[in-house]
Amino acid sequence: MTTFDPYAPSRDTTEGKVFSVTGGDWDALTQEIGAAKEERVVVNMGPQHPSTHGVLRLVLELEGETVTEARCGIGYLHTGIEKNMEYRSWTQGTTFVTRMDYLSPLHNETAYCLAVEKLLGITNDVPERATVIRVMMMELNRISSHMVALGTGALELGAMGPMFFAFRDRETVLEIFEMITGLRMNMAYVRPGGVAQDLPDGALTKIREGVKLMRKNFKDNATLLIGNSIWMKRTQGIGYLDLAGCTTLGITGPVLRATGMPWDLRKLQPYCGYENYNFDVVTADTCDVYGRFLIRMNELEQSLRIIEQCADKLEKLEGAPVMVADKKIAWPAQLALGGDGLGNSLDHIRQIMGTSMESLIHHFKLVTEGFHVPAGQAYVAIESPRGELGASVVSDGGTKPYRVHFREPSFNNLQSTAAMSEGGMVADIIGAVASIDPVMGGVDR
Amino acid sequence: MSIDKQADGMFGAKGTGDTSGYGGLVRQAANFGSSERPYGSYFDEVADDLERAYPEFSDAIERVVVDRGELTLHVKREKLVEVAFILRDKLKFEMCMGVNGVHYPEQTGRELHAVYPLLSMSKNQRIRLEVSVPDADAHIPSVVEVWAGNNWHERETYDMFGIIFDGHPGLTRILMPDDWEGHPQRKDYSLGGIAIEYKGATTPPPSERRSYK
Numbered sequence: 001m002t003t004f005d006p007y008a009p010s011r012d013t014t015e016g017k018v019f020s021v022t023g024g025d026w027d028a029l030t031q032e033i034g035a036a037k038e039e040r041v042v043v044n045m046g047p048q049h050p051s052t053h054g055v056l057r058l059v060l061e062l063e064g065e066t067v068t069e070a071r072c073g074i075g076y077l078h079t080g081i082e083k084n085m086e087y088r089s090w091t092q093g094t095t096f097v098t099r100m101d102y103l104s105p106l107h108n109e110t111a112y113c114l115a116v117e118k119l120l121g122i123t124n125d126v127p128e129r130a131t132v133i134r135v136m137m138m139e140l141n142r143i144s145s146h147m148v149a150l151g152t153g154a155l156e157l158g159a160m161g162p163m164f165f166a167f168r169d170r171e172t173v174l175e176i177f178e179m180i181t182g183l184r185m186n187m188a189y190v191r192p193g194g195v196a197q198d199l200p201d202g203a204l205t206k207i208r209e210g211v212k213l214m215r216k217n218f219k220d221n222a223t224l225l226i227g228n229s230i231w232m233k234r235t236q237g238i239g240y241l242d243l244a245g246c247t248t249l250g251i252t253g254p255v256l257r258a259t260g261m262p263w264d265l266r267k268l269q270p271y272c273g274y275e276n277y278n279f280d281v282v283t284a285d286t287c288d289v290y291g292r293f294l295i296r297m298n299e300l301e302q303s304l305r306i307i308e309q310c311a312d313k314l315e316k317l318e319g320a321p322v323m324v325a326d327k328k329i330a331w332p333a334q335l336a337l338g339g340d341g342l343g344n345s346l347d348h349i350r351q352i353m354g355t356s357m358e359s360l361i362h363h364f365k366l367v368t369e370g371f372h373v374p375a376g377q378a379y380v381a382i383e384s385p386r387g388e389l390g391a392s393v394v395s396d397g398g399t400k401p402y403r404v405h406f407r408e409p410s411f412n413n414l415q416s417t418a419a420m421s422e423g424g425m426v427a428d429i430i431g432a433v434a435s436i437d438p439v440m441g442g443v444d445r
Numbered sequence: 446m447s448i449d450k451q452a453d454g455m456f457g458a459k460g461t462g463d464t465s466g467y468g469g470l471v472r473q474a475a476n477f478g479s480s481e482r483p484y485g486s487y488f489d490e491v492a493d494d495l496e497r498a499y500p501e502f503s504d505a506i507e508r509v510v511v512d513r514g515e516l517t518l519h520v521k522r523e524k525l526v527e528v529a530f531i532l533r534d535k536l537k538f539e540m541c542m543g544v545n546g547v548h549y550p551e552q553t554g555r556e557l558h559a560v561y562p563l564l565s566m567s568k569n570q571r572i573r574l575e576v577s578v579p580d581a582d583a584h585i586p587s588v589v590e591v592w593a594g595n596n597w598h599e600r601e602t603y604d605m606f607g608i609i610f611d612g613h614p615g616l617t618r619i620l621m622p623d624d625w626e627g628h629p630q631r632k633d634y635s636l637g638g639i640a641i642e643y644k645g646a647t648t649p650p651p652s653e654r655r656s657y658k
Contacts, residue, residue, distance in 0.1 A: 075620040083629055087636055087651040118513055247539045250594030268569055369657040376512050379562050390562060392545050399657045405545035415597050444620055
């Protein structure tokens with residue numbers, strides 16, 4: 001036994017002698033390890049690491065540069081969203097779910113609202129204009145989410161340029177979001193029964209300009225990466241997961257479509273009227289990081305196509321309602337932008353305070369108490385940018401959710417890290433994890 | 446699913462004055478029994494196929510509930526893995542979209558429910574399995590050997606509800622810290638939080654506020 005080394009203390013375990021290396025002078029350590037026959041290195045990558053997509057902790061067992069075991073440590077971003085929702089009204093729930101997967105807030109909101117509407121039995125009463133706005137917002141959100149996946153994925157593999165292009169294009173989408181909802185993310189815009197408010201003047205013009213601009217801009221990243229020999233070497237054949245692996249691990253989204261399986265809920269189990277839009281399901285047959293990258297690149301164009309069709313539909317539906325007609329569910333006031341921010345419209349306040357006692361009571365009851373949702377449970381699945389996002393919602397007939405659970409695609413898909421990276425090089429684990437595109441806010445909820 | 450809870454009064458929080466005048470209101474409990482045939486949609490076909498493929502159907506499946514266009518099979522926990530294998534191999538439910546728990550403290554003897562949404566990609570169908578167990582004996586056999594992707598989902602359900610999935614390869618906490626006490630999503634686990642004081646007025650934490658049920 002050598003003298004105690006504060007930077008590399010050792011202890012005897014059932015697996016042999018274990019050294020915990022923390023830093024400093026490793027001379028004593030290397031001398032002592034030199035005598036040992038076996039050398040296994042366990043490295044903690046993350047939770048504070050620039051390449052792990054947020055607070056993901058990877059516990060890697062290495063032999064040289066080969067990964068022999070990879071395990072994920074998660075939970076660093078657990079905020080108890082599902083528990084908190086049980087103490088708020090059904091409408092307030094959207095404010096929570098929007099914060100789960102912070103890169104696709106509108107998908108979270110829509111999945112939750114579709115489930116609540118299913119429990120209420122008003123799925124077919126949601127106005128068409130509200131549904132078309134939801135679809136348009138979701139597809140814009142898919143673009144901004146894929147932009148982060150592409151930009152950060154490339155950055156993590158050492159490519160700086162794509163990140164700049166991706167975030168420039170994402171900005172176009174976020175500006176549209178800000179104009180329509182007032183916020184760039186976490187907007188709580190989709191509400192049970194419809195959406196919070198109608199599109200402002202000039203929104204469609206801005207969207208059409210944005211689509212035109214993005215279609216031109218997307219070519220920058222395509223020319224930079226597709227066919228780029230360094231990019232191909234870092235992504236082709238890396239993070240292999242075939243259809244059988246995806247099925248048994250419950251993997252959906254671009255990872256599943258990269259096995260050649262054209263599984264897209266928008267086509268196969270349409271919701272929000274997706275059957276009325278023309279778009280293609282993008283697939284690849286390489287089962288690797290490159291295939292998933294190509295799918296995301298090509299899905300951008302499909303989303304643009306859907307957004308254009310939405311804009312055409314919205315033009316025809318100008319002035320139509322965006323909230324369900326049932327006044328027992330619909331938010332009592334149309335929101336309006338005033339001198340002190342977004343709030344109840346002054347017309348509405350004038351009416352309830354000055355002219356109609358009944359309206360005042362109704363407003364007060366609906367805002368403080370909320371509405372009752374008939375007892376039962378519902379599961380609604382939608383195609384989020386990362387795969388199947390399922391909302392399991394249980395009501396006991398009260399004004400608050402009894403239990404809400406989200407089947408988060410990031411949470412599920414992250415399980416494939418081991419299957420994708422064990423036996424490969426430690427540098428390739430970065431590409432594999434980036435191709436899953438996990439968002440830790442969604443994983444941990 | 447059934448909600449056996451009977452609601453009294455209008456407000457959830459105890460100890461604060463209910464000044465609404467509706468304190469005596471009682472909302473009757475809703476209870477869903479087994480659904481009658483025909484179930485509609487592809488649900489009859491699924492039930493028929495399962496009955497043919499699995500002779501012990503009537504013994505293993507306690508109830509068949511069709512509600513809001515969704516089929517739920519309530520399975521006895523002893524038979525869960527058998528049923529799961531048959532659903533996967535014979536009825537082509539290749540994917541299990543996880544498991545989530547629900548805690549019904551009022552349902553004595555079956556307080557904890559585990560809900561499994563299943564997906565068949567080849568037939569484009571969805572069904573749901575539900576298993577209920579007593580709080581005192583919260584054990585459910587693990588289906589990780591059937592659908593490996595349920596690994597993390599079962600860990601989460603254990604973490605949040607304390608349901609022990611027997612046969613799971615490594616049932617540890619996943620979201621909460623390893624040394625955490627209690628299972629946060631259970632109804633007897635308080636939301637917590639502290640009162641906020643602002644300009645002399647105090648706002649209690651959300652779980653203690655007077656609120657509507």
